[in-house]
C-alpha cells in the first residue's frame with residue numbers, strides 16, 4: 001500500500017499528466033489536491049491526446065477512482081465541459097469521480113476580477129481562470145463551496161452577499177457593469193443537479209481507503225516555484241503545489257504519506273511573468289520551444305525556455321522532500337551540440353550556491369554554467385536505460401549530483417510507451 005505525492009519540480013508543465021497516467025496503473029485512487037482549471041495536463045494514449053484541467057489524469061485508466069480534493073477551486077463550467085469531452089470519448093466518470101464537499105467554487109466574478117487585476121500595474125501573466133480571486137474569497141471566509149449547491153436558499157443568500165460587495169467594486173472602482181444576481185443564482189442552482197452525484201466526504205473516503213490498504217496517488221498541479229509560499233512570489237499561483245499542500249488539500253495526514261515523486265523537465269520552462277535566470281532569449285530558446293512544442297496546454301501561450309537550473313531543482317527537492325524523480329522531455333535535447341547546465345549563480349561578485357526564491361534577488365543573479373557534450377542522436381526509440389547514449393547517461397548523472405536527486409523514471413517522448421525505469 002502506497003500513498004504517493006507527485007509534484008511538479010519547476011514552474012509547471014514538467015509532464016505530470018503523462019507520468020500520472022503511467023503510474024496510475026498501480027493505484028486505486030488518483031486525487032488532485034490544489035489549483036484549478038489553470039492546470040493543463042496532457043496525456044497521449046495511442047493516437048488520442050487528452051488535456052485535463054480539473055479531473056485527475058488517472059481518469060484515463062479504467063477502474064481507477066478519481067478525487068477532486070477540498071484544496072482545489074472548481075469552475076463548474078470547466079468541469080462540465082471536461083466531463084462532456086471524456087464521456088464523448090467513452091470514458092465514463094460515473095461512480096469513479098468524487099468531489100469534496102468543501103472545495104470552493106469559481107464564480108463568474110472571480111474570472112472577471114482576474115482579468116481586471118491583470119490589466120493593472122502588476123501583471124502576473126495568469127491563466128485568466130479566476131484562481132487568485134477565488135482563493136482570496138476562500139481565505140477571507142466569503143467563498144461559496146460545493147456543499148452550498150445543495151441548499152438552494154443558502155446558495156442564493158451567499159451569491160447575493162458576495163455580489164453586493166463585488167458589484168460595488170466593479171461599478172465604483174473599476175467602472176464595469178454590475179453582474180445580475182438572479183441570473184447567477186439560477187445558473188449555479190442548475191449545477192446542483194449535475195454535480196450532486198459526485199459529492200463525497202473526501203477525508204473519510206481517502207482515509208478509509210488507506211485503512212483498507214488501497215494505494216493513492218496525489219496529483220499536484222503547477223510546480224514548486226509557482227507555490228504561493230515557496231515560489232517566486234508574487235509571480236506564483238495562489239495555492240500550495242508543493243507536497244505539503246497534498247495533505248491540507250485532501251485530508252490525508254502527513255504520517256500516511258509513503259513517498260514523494262518529483263517530475264523534472266530535462267531543461268526549464270515557464271509561462272507568464274516573473275524571474276527566470278536560465279531563460280534563453282535567443283535562437284537556442286526558440287529551438288527548445290520548437291522541438292519541445294512548448295506552448296501552454298491551457299492558454300496556448302508560448303512557454304519561455306531555458307537550460308536546466310540545478311540549484312532550483314535542488315531547492316525543489318528540499319521543500320518537497322522528493323524521494324525519486326521522473327526526468328521528462330530528455331529527447332528534446334537530442335538535437336544540441338552542447339548542453340549547458342546552471343550549477344550556481346553570481347550575485348554582486350560573489351558565488352551563490354543555493355536558489356534564492358526571492359524575485360528581486362533572482363532578477364539580479366547571473367547563472368554560472370557547466371557545459372556538457374550533447375549526444376546528437378535520437379533517444380525517442382530507447383526502451384531502457386542501457387539503450388541511452390553514454391553522453392545522455394552522463395547528463396543524467398550530472399543532474400542527479402548537481403541537484404541531489406535520484407532519477408527513477410526516464411521519459412523520451414509524449415507516449416505511454418516512451419518511458420522506462422532506470423533500474
Ligand code: GDP
Nearest residue numbers: 013014015016017041042297329411412413414
Ligand atoms: P503537465 O502540466 O506537467 O502535465 O505538462 P503539460 O501537459 O502541460 O506539458 C507537457 C507536454 O510535454 C505535453 O504536451 C506532453 O505530451 C509532452 N511530453 C511529456 N513527456 C514528454 C517527453 O518525454 N518528451 C516529449 N517530447 N514530450 C513530452
Ligand code: IMO
Nearest residue numbers: 012013038039040125126127221222237271272
Ligand atoms: P500545470 O498544472 C504552468 C502560471 C501562470 C502564471 C501563474 C499564476 O499545467 O503545470 P494563475 O492562473 O494560477 O493565477 O497564474 O502561474 N501557471 C502555470 N504555469 N503550468 C501550470 O499548470 C500553471 N498554472 C498556472 O502562467 O504565471
Ligand code: MG
Nearest residue numbers: 013040041297
Ligand atoms: Mg501543463
